[in-house]
Amino acid sequence: MGIYLDNAATSFPKPDVVIKKMMEYMQNIGATSGRGAYKSAIESDRLIYNCRKMICKVFNGSDPAKVIFTSNVTEGLNIVINGFLEEGDHVIVSSLEHNAVWRPLKTLERDRSIEISMVDCTSEGITDYNDVEKLIKSNTKLIVFTHASNVLGSIQPIREIGEIAKKHKVKFLVDSAQTAGAYPIDVKKDNIDILGFTGHKSLLGPTGTGGLLINCDITMNPLKSGGTGGDSKYPYQPDYFPNRYEAGTPNVAGIVGLGEALNLIYSVGIENIRKKEEAIIEYAIERLSSVEGIEIYGPKKSDKIVGVISFNIKNIEGEEISYKLDSQYDIMVRTGLHCAPTAHKIIGTGNTGAVRIGIGYFNEKNHIDILVEALNKIQSNYKCK
Ligand SMILES: Cc1ncc(COP(=O)(O)O)c(C=O)c1O
Incomplete structure (x- = not known):
């Protein structure tokens, strides 16, 4: 190698304990979660819930039900951008965004007439948070910032930006793809309303994992609809967390691996x-x-x-x-x-x-x-x- x-x-590499835990799940448990009532299905539920708890522990979230699992941060960011922004809304973004943010926003600019304002930064990728406040308007609904640029590495002043967002009652979404697991994040102290995380980078989990940690009251339309294992007679997606945003069989093996990776990160x-x-x-x-x-x-x-x-x-x-x-x-x-x-x-x-x-x-x-x-x-x- x-x-x-x-x-x-x-x-x-991925840590041995992560691989071992995933293999144990696949060889000895194997059941899906949220669907069956037999012992191994309940064990799968427990393992998934444990991962929700670990996400809260690592990022200081308070409600494991408000951890939404997705296949990567791209899907999580799409849930918020597509589910929250409506015709005519204004959104503020850094000038360093990954296409995981940029493309869904540009698509909504074209299809839903949302307005996008980009915050300038220096040629080294440093943003002055005061520039964010200057861009806030009466129709500003969301600020989206990458926590650190995936090109320049530059760490953004998210705590200060979050404070500005709070002051103006604008929701604050942070893309932590390059920081989660590598740099301390506390959704409360850092004033983050919604943290998008990907499981397979510095969180040391397997590919196919990621999600959102919601740290505010928010209503968003779900990106997908489908089976959740409960309320099956109800013809629409349930309106409670996390089921509203999790349709279909989850990536149980991946989430089990991510849970173990979070355990390791927390203990180190x-x-x-x-x-x-x-x-x-x-x-x-x-x-x-x-x-x-x-x-x-x-x-x-x-x-x-x-x-x-x-x-x-x-x-x-x-x-x-x-x-x-x-x-x-x-x-x-x-x-x-x-x-x-x-x-x-x-x-x-x-x-x-x-x-x-x-x-x-x-x-x-x-x-x-x-x-x-x-x-x-x-x-x-x-x-x-
Ligand atoms: C800043 C940033 N945002 C989003 C992503 C997308 O991550 P994923 O492919 O796990 O959804 C990446 C990864 O390439 C990234 O670096």
């Missing part, structure tokens, strides 16, 4: 995870800066970013760098626009894209040494051509 540096896309402590990752981020910035011709995007301070660092090397295409890293050095990174075209526009890479490394909990400083050595060789070979 080579050096995995694409944790911003999905984390790897997100502050400790952050401490470990921040040391590697600092080291990576320093070491990468020594590569000839490199341009690193985003803040160069480890306390301002999560483990996402994007760069280009003068005169060498990003695709070539990532191809050579993979084929010649067995190092996995990602190149392109990372589904965040507006963030790339800010740094002037809207056409070319950039190479991105995603540092995760299982990376070590020597992975950065191996990466930098490989980049130096690619760079010097290129110069010799």
Whole structure:
């Protein structure tokens, strides 16, 4: 196995305890949840409920019923954006959003005439929260912010933005895809109304997991309708949490794995995870800066970013760098626009894209040494051509 540096896309490896727990569920329990009354079905219910409780514990939510499981954060964000915004509503977003936010919003701009205002940020991806307040209008219904950019890593001032949202009685939705599990989040202290999380990145769970933690009173139309295991005579989706937003058989194995991953994260402590990752981020910035011709995007301070660092090397295409890293050095990174075209526009890479490394909990400083050595060789070979 080579050096995995694409944790911003999905984390790897997954902890052994997560894999073991999922296998135990599949081999010994196997039943779906919320449907049967026999022992193993009740055990599946318990495991799913345990994961809802763990989400609350990790992010300081108060009601496990207000944890909605989806197949990823994209689906969760779509539930809120499509289910909450109506014709003529105004929404404020950062200029760093992933397409998981940007595309559903642009679709509603076209189909429901919603208005979108984008908050400016610096060329390093730093937002001034005062700029958010300036954009609030009488029809503003929602503020959506990524907690950290998946291109620049820059951490956004969500606590202050949440305070502004509260003051103006506007709902605040945070996309924690790049921070959940890697950076402390407290929905109460951080003034977050709705937290979108994905299970397979720094939460260390399997792909196919994610969801929403609702920390407010809100009515949204469900995105899907279907079986919930109860109220079967009622012809519509029930109007209570979480069933209103969870239709069809859940990903029980995935949620069981996520629950175990959350247990692990809680016992290690997100502050400790952050401490470990921040040391590697600092080291990576320093070491990468020594590569000839490199341009690193985003803040160069480890306390301002999560483990996402994007760069280009003068005169060498990003695709070539990532191809050579993979084929010649067995190092996995990602190149392109990372589904965040507006963030790339800010740094002037809207056409070319950039190479991105995603540092995760299982990376070590020597992975950065191996990466930098490989980049130096690619760079010097290129110069010799
Ligand atoms: C900031 C951000 N939002 C949303 C997503 C979408 O995550 P998922 O594919 O798990 O829905 C990602 C992941 O690529 C991301 O980095």
